[in-house]
Structures are given as structure tokens and as C-alpha cells.
Amino acid sequence: MAKIIVVTSGKGGVGKTTTSAAIATGLAMRGYKTVVIDFDVGLRNLDLVMGCERRVVYDFVNVINEESNLKQALIKDKRIANLFVLPASQTRDKEALTKEGVGRVLEELRESFDYIVCDSPAGIEKGALMALYYADEAIIVTNPEISSVRDSDRILGILQSKSIRAEQDLEPVKEYLLLSRYDPERVNRGEMLSVGDVEEILAIPLLGVIPESKAVLKASNQGIPVIHDAESDAGQAYADSVDRFLGKDLPHRFLEVQKKGLLKRMFGG
Amino acid sequence: MSFFEIFKNTKKDASASMAKERLQIIVAHERATRDGPDYLPALQRDILEVVRRYISINPEDVAVNFDSLDDYAILELNVTLPETAPAQE
Numbered sequence: 001m002a003k004i005i006v007v008t009s010g011k012g013g014v015g016k017t018t019t020s021a022a023i024a025t026g027l028a029m030r031g032y033k034t035v036v037i038d039f040d041v042g043l044r045n046l047d048l049v050m051g052c053e054r055r056v057v058y059d060f061v062n063v064i065n066e067e068s069n070l071k072q073a074l075i076k077d078k079r080i081a082n083l084f085v086l087p088a089s090q091t092r093d094k095e096a097l098t099k100e101g102v103g104r105v106l107e108e109l110r111e112s113f114d115y116i117v118c119d120s121p122a123g124i125e126k127g128a129l130m131a132l133y134y135a136d137e138a139i140i141v142t143n144p145e146i147s148s149v150r151d152s153d154r155i156l157g158i159l160q161s162k163s164i165r166a167e168q169d170l171e172p173v174k175e176y177l178l179l180s181r182y183d184p185e186r187v188n189r190g191e192m193l194s195v196g197d198v199e200e201i202l203a204i205p206l207l208g209v210i211p212e213s214k215a216v217l218k219a220s221n222q223g224i225p226v227i228h229d230a231e232s233d234a235g236q237a238y239a240d241s242v243d244r245f246l247g248k249d250l251p252h253r254f255l256e257v258q259k260k261g262l263l264k265r266m267f268g269g
Numbered sequence: 270m271s272f273f274e275i276f277k278n279t280k281k282d283a284s285a286s287m288a289k290e291r292l293q294i295i296v297a298h299e300r301a302t303r304d305g306p307d308y309l310p311a312l313q314r315d316i317l318e319v320v321r322r323y324i325s326i327n328p329e330d331v332a333v334n335f336d337s338l339d340d341y342a343i344l345e346l347n348v349t350l351p352e353t354a355p356a357q358e
């Protein structure tokens with residue numbers, strides 16, 4: 001049975017799209033047929049991060065409005081078999097995402113995919129509500145920063161009251177915390193909330209900690225999801241997160257400051 | 270990091286712990302009100318205004334809690350008065 005995963009946060013710019021691309025790619029790399037859907041109507045970006053922006057012909061809203069079928073709109077990934085992208089519409093109004101329309105498309109995708117990853121827009125408006133409405137599981141992307149944590153808690157409240165699982169009194173949406181843009185050096189200096197602090201406040205299981213990393217910008221510049229960069233800290237942290245999501249028990253890495261040589265410490269770097 | 274910063278480094282700037290404390294309070298407050306009816310914030314403002322006609326209190330001194338049970342609901346109002354409540358003129 002296909003699983004619908006929403007990647008959400010409330011706050012913008014915390015790493016939802018980066019995470020959606022990495023997690024979807026990781027699931028496909030591990031052999032699961034996966035589609036990642038951009039719910040950010042009007043601000044399409046997942047296509048850039050996935051590196052398929054030049055191949056967009058039809059989009060999610062076209063499929064909802066039956067102006068194209070799914071087969072025409074799904075973009076097959078160039079690198080990984082089993083991986084598909086459904087881009088957001090750039091021009092239509094946000095009301096285009098209706099409960100019925102989104103539900104119909106997701107039902108159709110469920111028939112042929114193992115995982116459906118929904119990249120939520122920021123905020124708590126229509127787009128964000130639609131992205132989480134049908135979710136079975138939720139990855140809450142949070143930065144170790146006061147407003148991001150508060151917004152994550154808000155989104156948890158919405159998952160617990162406004163999702164179809166809440167409305168129909170089904171088993172609740174399974175929630176995971178993904179702490180991103182983590183900077184151990186600043187945590188050590190007492191300037192940034194620690195993993196423990198955020199876990200204590202949000203009280204949901206920790207899927208992974210993604211360090212603040214130059215590899216992320218490089219990856220989006222190139223249009224290659226950062227999980228492909230197996231040398232990088234962020235790439236490895238995402239790979240671990242995917243394995244944990246699939247049930248592996250792995251220790252969390254990149255929580256400590258990477259040691260620098262004495263010279264580098266004295267003369268900067 | 271400069272040469273001198275190595276020695277400064279042990280000194281902790283405690284702003285993260287402030288962030289944590291503030292978060293714990295606001296998140297607990299928002300959790301307590303989020304399952305309640307939409308009129309709660311307005312109710313809280315009205316109560317604050319009425320009490321302030323007699324005693325000067327701060328917004329955080331009025332706590333409104335809503336608990337929805339099986340066949341009834343409880344609306345809990347808590348007004349904390351300052352120790353030496355100066356009466357408004």
C-alpha cells in the first residue's frame with residue numbers, strides 16, 4: 001500500500017524542498033517507486049532542486065483540472081529509475097488545489113507508487129493544508145531557531161486536527177522531526193538551540209539532523225539532490241534519515257563540531 | 270576564528286537557553302488554546318479589559334483554558350492579581 005508523506009514546517013526557507021528532493025531520491029535509490037509533488041502553487045521550485053525545470057510541460061493543476069493526464073505530467077528523473085516529479089503550477093490561483101482534485105490525483109498515484117512525497121509550501125493556507133490533508137506520515141522540517149520551532153508546533157496541531165486522519169478518527173498521522181541547518185559550533189557557544197532542546201519542546205521522534213552545509217547550495221546550483229553527494233555531511237545525514245525512515249536504527253551523526261587543525265583554529269577558516 | 274577567540278571561547282552566551290524558556294511557555298500556551306473555540310482570544314481580551322477597570326494587571330495575568338470532554342466542556346479562567354494590587358483611580 002502506497003504511503004503519502006508530507007514534508008512540512010509552517011515557516012518558509014527551513015529546507016522543506018531540499019528535504020523533499022533528498023528523501024524522495026533516497027527512497028527511489030533504495031528501490032521504491034517514488035513520486036515527489038510540488039504543492040507550492042505559484043512558487044514552483046522543486047523542479048530546480050531536482051534538476052528537471054526544462055522538462056516541465058504539464059503540472060499538478062493541469063492534472064487536477066483534467067487538462068492533461070498523470071502520464072503526461074509526471075517527469076521521470078534522469079538519474080534514478082523509479083523516481084518521478086510532479087511540478088507545481090506557476091500561474092494558477094491557489095484555489096486550484098481542491099480537496100476533491102488533490103484526493104483524486106493521489107488516489108491514482110497510490111495505485112502505482114510505493115511512496116508519494118508532498119513538498120508543502122510555507123504558511124498555513126490552502127496549499128499547506130492540502131499538502132498535509134491526505135498524509136499518512138509527516139516529516140516536520142525545523143531549524144534550531146525560536147520561530148521555526150513555534151511554527152512546527154503549530155503545524156503539529158494542524159496535523160492533529162485538520163488532516164483526513166484526524167477528521168475521520170483514523171490512526172493519527174505519524175510525525176517525525178527533521179532538524180536542519182544545524183550548526184554544532186553555535187550550539188556549543190550557547191547561541192543556538194540544541195537537538196535536545198528542540199526534541200524536548202516538540203516531543204516527536206527525531207528522524208535526523210542535517211548540518212548547515214555548503215553542499216546544499218552547491219547541489220541546488222547543479223540541480224542534483226544533495227543526497228547524491230555521498231561525500232558531503234548533508235548528503236550522508238539525509239541518507240541516514242532515509243534509512244531510519246525505513247526502519248533502520250542508526251546513531252545520529254554531525255552533532256559535534258568537526259575538529260579543525262590548530263593552525264586553522266589560530267588563523268581562521 | 271582569531272587567535273584571541275580561542276581563549277574567549279569558553280564564555281557562553283546564554284541566548285539559546287532564553288530561547289528555550291520562551292518557547293516552552295509560548296508553546297504550552299498555544300497548545301492549551303488551540304483545540305478551543307475561536308472566540309477564546311477575544312474572550313481573554315474582554316476579561317482583561319473588565320478586570321483592568323478595577324485592578325491594573327498585565328495581559329499574561331489572564332489565563333483562559335478550554336477543555337473539551339465527552340459530553341461537556343470546561344472553560345477555566347485564571348486571573349492572577351499582583352501582590353499589592355494598586356486600584357486604578
Ligand SMILES: Nc1ncnc2c1ncn2[C@@H]1O[C@H](COP(=O)(O)OP(=O)(O)O)[C@@H](O)[C@H]1O
Pocket residue numbers: 009011012013014015016017018019122180181182210211212213214216217220234
Ligand atoms: N542544511 C542546509 N545547509 C545550508 N543551506 C541549506 C540547508 N538546507 C537548506 N538550505 C538552503 O536554505 C534555503 C531554503 O531551502 P528550501 O529547501 O528551499 O526551503 P523551503 O522549501 O522550506 O522554503 C535554500 O537556499 C537552501 O539552499
Ligand SMILES: [Mg+2]
Pocket residue numbers: 016017018040045120121
Ligand atoms: Mg519550498
